[in-house]
Amino acid sequence: MKVPMAPDVTLRSALISEKEALEALQWRASLNNPGDREALLTHADAIEIPLDQLAGGLVFVAECAGGIIGFAAIVARGDGDSELDALFVEPGLWRRGYGKALLLHCVEAARRRGSAALHVVGNPHAEAFYRACGFDLVGATETRFGAGLLMRMGL
Numbered sequence: 656m657k658v659p660m661a662p663d664v665t666l667r668s669a670l671i672s673e674k675e676a677l678e679a680l681q682w683r684a685s686l687n688n689p690g691d692r693e694a695l696l697t698h699a700d701a702i703e704i705p706l707d708q709l710a711g712g713l714v715f716v717a718e719c720a721g722g723i724i725g726f727a728a729i730v731a732r733g734d735g736d737s738e739l740d741a742l743f744v745e746p747g748l749w750r751r752g753y754g755k756a757l758l759l760h761c762v763e764a765a766r767r768r769g770s771a772a773l774h775v776v777g778n779p780h781a782e783a784f785y786r787a788c789g790f791d792l793v794g795a796t797e798t799r800f801g802a803g804l805l806m807r808m809g810l
């Protein structure tokens with residue numbers, strides 16, 4: 656996967672104390688997806704970053720000029736592969752390479768875990784992003800927010 660790293664971004668594991676700030680960022684990014692707003696507002700509990708994910712060091716933040724501008728998370732799957740569980744960039748800063756930079760960081764973390772593939776249940780709004788980053792569409796599913804795309808990237 657060719658990923659031009661956004662030059663001004665720093666990537667690191669998230670702190671437990673950053674939980675609320677990251678959830679607020681997730682709200683802002685998600686509400687910016689046309690069509691998702693209503694479903695999200697009726698499932699407000701859906702935006703919650705599990706403490707064990709944060710404690711496990713598999714939530715990563717992107718910082719720019721000292722402020723957090725995005726985050727991503729991977730979780731272990733039973734088959735040894737990894738699942739991209741979150742990827743959100745501050746709206747207003749989209750299309751600057753931050754999403755790809757976060758994704759590359761997740762790819763490296765998944766490789767370190769020994770995963771053979773990274774999977775994601777993608778929001779259809781993000782399909783072009785995932786395809787541009789090297790994911791293939793392998794199926795479809797239903798989530799409580801509507802259609803989900805089963806996408807996979809071999810590592």
Ligand SMILES: CC(C)(COP(=O)(O)OP(=O)(O)OC[C@H]1O[C@@H](n2cnc3c(N)ncnc32)[C@H](O)[C@@H]1OP(=O)(O)O)[C@@H](O)C(=O)NCCC(=O)NCCS
Pocket residue numbers: 684685688742743744745748749750751752753754755756776777778780781783784785787788
């Ligand atoms: C999806 C998301 C993380 C992408 O982050 P981003 O920082 O804008 O992505 P990048 O700038 O790294 O984009 C990399 C490439 O992906 C493709 N891409 C990204 N967004 C795209 C869009 N809306 N339409 C078409 N292609 C897109 C482009 O090829 C882009 O490269 P380019 O800008 O040089 O053409 C961001 O839009 C977001 O936070 N969305 C809301 C939350 C969400 O839907 N998350 C995914 C949940 S499954």
